[in-house]
Amino acid sequence: MAQQFRPTSPHLSIWRFTLTMSLSILHRILGVGLYLGTVLFVLWLGAAALGQSQLAAVQGFFGHPIIQIGLFLYTWTLFHHMAGGIKHFIWDVGAGFERTGREAITWATLVFSVLATLLVWALFVWF
């Protein structure tokens, strides 16, 4: 019987953190956030499907300030994960790998996601 545990190489513990590496890790973490956040969508849609009183109860929950902060962060998570995905499409075709290019598009994903989040919330929630 071959050994069940395959050898693994250390990664987080030995490499110097760079911008692209940190954002790559962040991309995964945000992906997990989006994954878990599907529960919120199902809570909303499911309650609406069940009836008006269930929907009203869920809307009270979504109106809570802590949940509102969560939804704000979820919006940023969505935009940043999307921008990270577009960056990976650019890398997939072999572009943007040179030293300045890879750093520039990584910064661009951050700038885009923060601005897009603020814009959506400013337009549709705050004003």
Add this chain to the structure above:
Amino acid sequence: MATHTGNKGTGTFIRQRVTGVINIVLVGFLIWLVVSLAGADRAQMVATFSHPLVWIPALVLIGAALVHMRIGMHEIILDYVHEPRLLALSTLLNTVFTVVIGIIAAISVLVLAFGG
């Protein structure tokens, strides 16, 4: 090992990118949907979802997003869970979570679209 994607890596790679593109295309739709129905009562939600240009993209987005997130979570599991039984359990839970969310979401959209 059955839980490893090694024998179908290219298919998974392509599926992750195809669903990624669908998600990008539909992100504007998602924001419009949430913004226009935030705080809406059930009758308004039924009125919106009963339009084919709403319930069809909603179902497409649910499908694409769930396929995409299941692949992503599976990649993370493969990277960090190595003990065989724990790996099999994590893989199963990932699929169960995806399927349960998908069924509730799809039924809810169809109830709002057709049930009234």
